[in-house]
Amino acid sequence: MGAEGGGRRRALRLGVYVGCGAVLLTGCASMPDSGDLRGVESTPRQDAQVRVFAMPPREDAAPAEIVQGFLEALTSDDPQYETAREYLTGDASKKWRPYKSTTVLADGPNPEPERTRNRETGDDFAYTLTGSRLAKVDGQHAYAPDSGAYNGTVHLTLQRKTGQWRIDALPQGVVMGKSDFERNYKSVNKYYFASNVPAGTSGQLGTVADPVYVRGKVDPVTAMVTELLKGPTRWLAPVARSSFPTDTELKKGVTSLAPDDQNKLTVPLNKKADRVGRTQCTKMAAQLLFTLKDLTPTGVDEVELRRSDGSTLCDLGEDQAESIASHRTGKPTESEYFIDGKQRLVRLSGGSNGKDPEPVPGALGEGAKKLRAAAISRDEVTAAGVSFDGSSLYVGSLVSGASLGEAVLHSAGPTEKDRLTTPSWDGGGDLWVADRDPAKSRLLLLQKGSGEPLEVRTPRLDGRIDAVRVAADGVRIALIVERDGKTSLQIGRIERETKADGRADVSILELHSVTPQLEEVTAMSWAGDSRLVVVGREKGGVQQMRYVQVDGSTLPGSAPVSLTGVQQIAASEDERLPLVAYSEDGIVRLSSGAQWQKIMKEGTAPVYPG
Structure with a gap:
C-alpha cells in the first residue's frame, strides 16, 4: 500500500x-x-x-x-x-x-x-x-x-x-x-441442517453450507465456532436449522479455542446447553466438525462439548459425524454420464482410460427414445431423459430390462430452444425441469420423478429460465436466466409448504445474481457444497471458465484450466471428481492438476448424478 x-x-x-x-x-x-x-x-x-x-x-x-x-x-x-x-x-x-x-x-x-x-x-x-x-x-x-x-x-x-x-x-x-x-x-462454510425438505435416500440428516468470510489469521477457529453458534445467516435461515439451543454461546471467559496435538477441539459452552441430551449433542458436534474440517492445516478430527461446569456433554469423531449427517451427495460415484452419438444415455467410469462408454441399463440406454439431455438420480437408480427435439421428458429405471412408459411431461414450445431444459434431481429424489415455452414458461417439480407436475412459484423471477441445477441439500437452486438477450446465473432459496388440502406449495425466493460481471452465462454446474463452475463471458470479452461461490465471491487462483468452445459443463459436489465438458472437441475431462483430456468425439450433455 x-x-x-x-x-x-x-x-x-x-x-x-x-x-x-x-x-x-x-x-x-x-x-x-x-x-x-x-x-x-x-x-x-x-x-x-x-x-x-x-x-x-x-x-x-x-x-x-x-x-x-x-x-x-x-x-x-x-x-x-x-x-x-x-x-x-x-x-x-x-x-x-x-x-x-x-x-x-x-x-x-x-x-x-x-x-x-x-x-x-x-x-x-x-x-x-x-x-x-x-x-x-x-x-x-x-x-x-x-x-x-x-x-x-x-x-x-x-x-x-x-x-x-x-x-x-x-x-x-x-x-x-x-x-x-x-x-x-478467508471464505469458510458453516454447516446447518436443511429443514422442510424431503427425506434423503440415505435417511440421514442433510447438511447445508452457509459460507461466511472471517479474518484468516486472527483466530479463525474461535471466530467460526462463534459464528456457527449464532445460527444461519439471514438469507439461509428460513430453510436451515441448528441443533444448538437458542442463545448458546461460548462459556464466559473463553476467548480462544485451538485443537490439541491430537487434533481434538474442546468447546466449553454456557448454561443454555447444559441440559442437552446426547442425541442432540452429537448433532451439535457434527456441525462443528463439518465446519472446522478444513479450517486448520491438520484439520479437526474430534470435538468435545462441555457444560458450563466443565463436565463433558459429549464427544464425537469425524467418522461418527458422517453417520449422523450426509452432505446429500448420495452414494459415492465414479461414473460420468452423457449422451452418445446415437442419442443414447451412456456412462463411463471416472478412472477409465481408453475404454469406450457403455449404455446404461434400461430403456434410456437402448436408444428406443433418442435423447438430447439427461439427469441421473443421486442414488443412481433412476434417470430422466429429454427427447431429442426437447418436447418430452421420460423417467426410467437404470435396471436391465426395465421398460419406459409414457412421457411424464410435454412442452409445446415452437422450437427446440423453447422447450424443456436439462432436468435436475435434488437430494430427496424430486425432479426439477423448466419449460421454456414463450407462451407459458415455468419451473416444474415432479415429486419422486412422477405424478402430476407441480408448478413452482417464482415471484421475483425477471426473465426466462434457460438452465436448472438443484443443490444436493434441496434448499438452494441455481438458474441461468435470460432477459433481453443477456443471461445471468442466479441462486434462489427453495421454500416448501403443505396446503390445507395436503398439496405441496413450492416457491423460489430471494433470487440474486452471483455473476454480475458476466454479460453471458453459457453453462454452469454445482462443484461443491457452496461453489459452482460457470462458463461465460464479460461484455466485449472472450469465453472463460471460473469457479463462483454461492454468495457471488470468487476465490483467488481457483479458475480451471482454460478450454475453448465450451457449451456444457458437469461437475460434482464431491470436489475430488474431475470436471467434464462438451466442447468443440467433443466430451473432455479435467482431473485435478492435469490438462483437459479428450474422452470421445461423438457425445454431448455430460452430467454427474444430481
Whole structure:
C-alpha cells in the first residue's frame, strides 16, 4: 500500500518469529509525514504465514498521515483493531463499530481533502474516501457483490490537551481494497441442517453450507465456532436449522479455542446447553466438525462439548459425524454420464482410460427414445431423459430390462430452444425441469420423478429460465436466466409448504445474481457444497471458465484450466471428481492438476448424478 508524499519516509521494522515462521510487519507501508494523500493501494498477496501489524500514530503526525495510518491499520492482522483505535479520539473509538461491515473496493480507498469547518483556526480537517465498490460483508460475515461509487467522510480534530491530530468522526465498519481483502479474509462454510425438505435416500440428516468470510489469521477457529453458534445467516435461515439451543454461546471467559496435538477441539459452552441430551449433542458436534474440517492445516478430527461446569456433554469423531449427517451427495460415484452419438444415455467410469462408454441399463440406454439431455438420480437408480427435439421428458429405471412408459411431461414450445431444459434431481429424489415455452414458461417439480407436475412459484423471477441445477441439500437452486438477450446465473432459496388440502406449495425466493460481471452465462454446474463452475463471458470479452461461490465471491487462483468452445459443463459436489465438458472437441475431462483430456468425439450433455 505504498502511498507517496513529501517529507522523509518511515522505515519498516521486521521481526521474525522463528518458532511460528511468521513475519510481523510493524507497519503496513511507509507513510508520509506531510503532503498530499494518495489512495491506499491494495498490497500484493502475501504468503499465508505472513502476518501484518500496523504502526501506531507517530508523535506530531500531520492529518494526512493520521488518515493514511488509520486506513492501513484496517488492513492489518490486529485482532481487535487496537492500533487502528489509536488514531481515533476516545469518543470516536467508543462509537466506532468495525465489525458492522466490511466494504470491498476495486482498489484501496482514495482520501480527498475537503473544506474544513474552521478554516480560520485550522484545528480540523476532513477527507472524503472514494473508490469503486465491489462487495460488502455484513455483520453476519455474509458476502454480497456490490457496485457503484463509494463515498465516506473522515473528520479530524486537533486535540487541545495533547496537541495531536486524531479522527473524531468516521464511517462505521471497515473499508479496504480487493487485494487486502483477499489477504485478510478467508471464505469458510458453516454447516446447518436443511429443514422442510424431503427425506434423503440415505435417511440421514442433510447438511447445508452457509459460507461466511472471517479474518484468516486472527483466530479463525474461535471466530467460526462463534459464528456457527449464532445460527444461519439471514438469507439461509428460513430453510436451515441448528441443533444448538437458542442463545448458546461460548462459556464466559473463553476467548480462544485451538485443537490439541491430537487434533481434538474442546468447546466449553454456557448454561443454555447444559441440559442437552446426547442425541442432540452429537448433532451439535457434527456441525462443528463439518465446519472446522478444513479450517486448520491438520484439520479437526474430534470435538468435545462441555457444560458450563466443565463436565463433558459429549464427544464425537469425524467418522461418527458422517453417520449422523450426509452432505446429500448420495452414494459415492465414479461414473460420468452423457449422451452418445446415437442419442443414447451412456456412462463411463471416472478412472477409465481408453475404454469406450457403455449404455446404461434400461430403456434410456437402448436408444428406443433418442435423447438430447439427461439427469441421473443421486442414488443412481433412476434417470430422466429429454427427447431429442426437447418436447418430452421420460423417467426410467437404470435396471436391465426395465421398460419406459409414457412421457411424464410435454412442452409445446415452437422450437427446440423453447422447450424443456436439462432436468435436475435434488437430494430427496424430486425432479426439477423448466419449460421454456414463450407462451407459458415455468419451473416444474415432479415429486419422486412422477405424478402430476407441480408448478413452482417464482415471484421475483425477471426473465426466462434457460438452465436448472438443484443443490444436493434441496434448499438452494441455481438458474441461468435470460432477459433481453443477456443471461445471468442466479441462486434462489427453495421454500416448501403443505396446503390445507395436503398439496405441496413450492416457491423460489430471494433470487440474486452471483455473476454480475458476466454479460453471458453459457453453462454452469454445482462443484461443491457452496461453489459452482460457470462458463461465460464479460461484455466485449472472450469465453472463460471460473469457479463462483454461492454468495457471488470468487476465490483467488481457483479458475480451471482454460478450454475453448465450451457449451456444457458437469461437475460434482464431491470436489475430488474431475470436471467434464462438451466442447468443440467433443466430451473432455479435467482431473485435478492435469490438462483437459479428450474422452470421445461423438457425445454431448455430460452430467454427474444430481
